Amino acid sequence: MSNILVVLESREGSLRAASLEALGAARTFADQRGSSVIALATEKCELDASLLGGAGADKVLIADAAGHSADGAAATAARVAKESDATVVLLSATVRGRDLTARIAALLGTGFAADCTAADAEAMTFTRPEFGGKAFTTIKINGPVAVASLRGNFFAAAGREASAEMSEVASEAGVSMVTEISSQTGGRPDVSEATKVVAGGRGMGEAENWSMIEAVADAIPGCALGASRAVVDSGWRPHSEQVGQTGKTVAPELYIAAGISGAIQHLAGMNSSKVIVAINKDAEAPIFKHATYGIVGDALEVLPALADELKKLGL
């Protein structure tokens, strides 16, 4: 029987939430094709059988590698894919996940689909943005296995009551190793993973005004900070917060853009957000054409009022 393999992502022993979305997508494939979902952790980590089972996994394999090696992880995943007769291999479209996707496909001699925003389990097709989101292409992978990475916030965990069967597998040795990991978002989620984002542009005036952006983020649980390139190039914010064609691609439930004009390269990074709020003093700013809700006005006055109003909700 053909199976669906999900390569889980963990960091320093804990699972990344994005992996649960991949398990949900895998569940859809497995139900359509009458097969099982096998989840593979390519390095040692703490996993919860009912969390993974509930998200969609039937079986969980934990490899014994002590840290992250991309080539080692890819070799382990390719071996498990062959052993378990996988016809679909799914990963998260994270920095590590995109890297592994291409490697696993190369090892299995097949094609890959990166950054998918939709998948059709019946037709076995994957839909993915190209040209910075200016077009969406639906593709079919020729070859024995389809390997795909899935963008965050486009797929959902299965949400069922089930416990996955856990076992251990041997890992393949890697030649390149991660020797150090240091966290840098100061307690907030990363902009590419958050479900809520408040982002600022050049219209914020100066770096000091970011306290207003932070106050809004503080009032919304799980809210990340974002920035336009103009702001990053001015040195007001780190590149890790940049949203857009040369920054991160995000698709949160809520994206608040304050003092951002809405240049095509910025839109490329956030245009698939579910709800977009634009705050801009220029009623003609292009961002308003893409916004769900807009306020025409000075962000330096609107943001503090917004933070106060949100605090009243006590979210």
Add this chain to the structure above:
Amino acid sequence: MNIISFVKRVPATTANVAIVDNKLNPEGVEFVLNPYDEFAVEESLAIKEAAGAGSVTAISFGAGEAQKELRTVLAMGADAAVLLANPAAPEADGATTARVLAENCKGREFDLLMFGKQAVDRDQHGVGPAVATLLGVPCITEVVKLEVAEGKVIAEREIEGAREIIEASLPCAITCQKGLNTPRFASLRGIMAAKKKPLEVVDVEVGEAAVEVVAMNMPPARPAGRIVGEGAAAVPELVSALRNEAKVL
């Protein structure tokens, strides 16, 4: 230090995209050297200069037009360029592109293979690690800081919410992210010199594609939004809309 820098000709990020027959309609579109490949070329040149010896060869799998971008890379300072020519190259998927590039690396001597982290046309983020895997060399992706010394590389990259330091031995592949360096412009002297540098055009077969395009569409139009009001006075209505209408709070 012998370095191969992989470059692709892509539409400028400002280009309007129109689709014909499930492909980009190239009419009226301005093409440029992929912005991330500029970081790869700059890093290649800087590493060679620091080593004081070796060569930088630019390789592109492209249609005939890509000679223009290869000349740009020669003008920046690369020693030689090779166009692996096939009219179908611009549409080729990542796995197919990687196979063609890897096959044409066999028999070449290299210490480093330098890639952009992504080509801004198909946005696949995968040709670098796929080529490296096919050639059996280590690869570090999305690098923002790179040190090459004593037969090994130490690279830094940003992952979601953290930084990683990764080590690998040479020969090795690197994919370059913004922040790694500031690419140089081609000088007038460089442009003159580029005219005399070797640009070899080799016709290549593409073979069976690893991926088939079923459909290509414009993104779904966003439902029309509304301006809730002006200034701070509009905030209560905005918050109420987010909570009760859009249900995102």
